[in-house]
Amino acid sequence: MGEVKVIGAITTQFCTRVEWALKLKGVEYEYIEEDVRNKSPTLLKLNPVHKKVPVLVHDDKPIVESLIILEYIDETWKANPLLPQDPYERAIARFWAKFADEKCVWGAWGACKAEGEEKEKAIQCAQESLAFLEKHIEGKKFFGGEEIGFMDLVVGWIPLWLGSMEEAGNMKLLEAEKFPFLHEWAENFIQIPLIKECLPPREKLTNYFQATLNYLRSLANNKP
Numbered sequence: 541m542g543e544v545k546v547i548g549a550i551t552t553q554f555c556t557r558v559e560w561a562l563k564l565k566g567v568e569y570e571y572i573e574e575d576v577r578n579k580s581p582t583l584l585k586l587n588p589v590h591k592k593v594p595v596l597v598h599d600d601k602p603i604v605e606s607l608i609i610l611e612y613i614d615e616t617w618k619a620n621p622l623l624p625q626d627p628y629e630r631a632i633a634r635f636w637a638k639f640a641d642e643k644c645v646w647g648a649w650g651a652c653k654a655e656g657e658e659k660e661k662a663i664q665c666a667q668e669s670l671a672f673l674e675k676h677i678e679g680k681k682f683f684g685g686e687e688i689g690f691m692d693l694v695v696g697w698i699p700l701w702l703g704s705m706e707e708a709g710n711m712k713l714l715e716a717e718k719f720p721f722l723h724e725w726a727e728n729f730i731q732i733p734l735i736k737e738c739l740p741p742r743e744k745l746t747n748y749f750q751a752t753l754n755y756l757r758s759l760a761n762n763k764p
């Protein structure tokens with residue numbers, strides 16, 4: 541199995557998805573918390589391009605970017621496959637994972653940050669992206685079918701992180717009436733013991749988003 545380390549930050553959903561994948565595969569690992577506001581020389585050495593967490597270190601070899609890390613984990617440890625076996629289905633899963641990271645994560649954060657007239661527009665835009673996930677999960681237990689798969693881990697931030705963003709940003713994106721299937725999936729997903737055990741405390745997350753919003757707004761207010 542070799543030595544496995546995860547360099548992460550507790551408030552970061554991109555790291556939690558990596559821990560979920562390792563746990564699903566039954567891989568033991570050492571977790572090392574990084575302070576992303578005061579980056580360690582180790583992080584800068586292991587991820588010199590993006591300087592971000594997570595970094596997976598397997599037998600001293602670093603792998604970065606969480607979607608790439610998930611694929612590496614899936615190819616290295618074969619138990620409980622994350623991606624489908626069929627090449628077309630795999631391509632589709634990768635497409636939706638990329639969509640979810642590019643549109644849903646940043647759409648939700650955009651709506652969280654927005655103020656005044658921009659807020660309604662940003663909420664609508666984020667909900668348009670979430671509507672694709674709603675279609676995708678309709679009639680299924682998990683995005684992966686009967687078992688948790690790649691896409692479940694990728695959108696696994698929704699139940700907790702989205703709730704915290706909604707609280708900090710004073711808005712509601714995942715309305716149960718608008719997104720009944722996604723809402724139900726989120727409620728079930730977060731109750732799974734293996735999923736639950738990697739989650740940060742909600743209060744910590746909400747405080748983190750609130751502090752980030754305050755910081756960004758103070759920068760904007762002090763612009764010349």
Ligand SMILES: N[C@@H](CCC(=O)N[C@@H](CS)C(=O)NCC(=O)O)C(=O)O
Nearest residue numbers: 552554576591592593594605606607
């Ligand atoms: N696309 C990256 C995103 C990772 C990411 O944004 N990490 C953030 C934590 S939320 C980070 O390390 N930020 C430090 C920085 O931007 O300087 C992935 O999927 O791994």
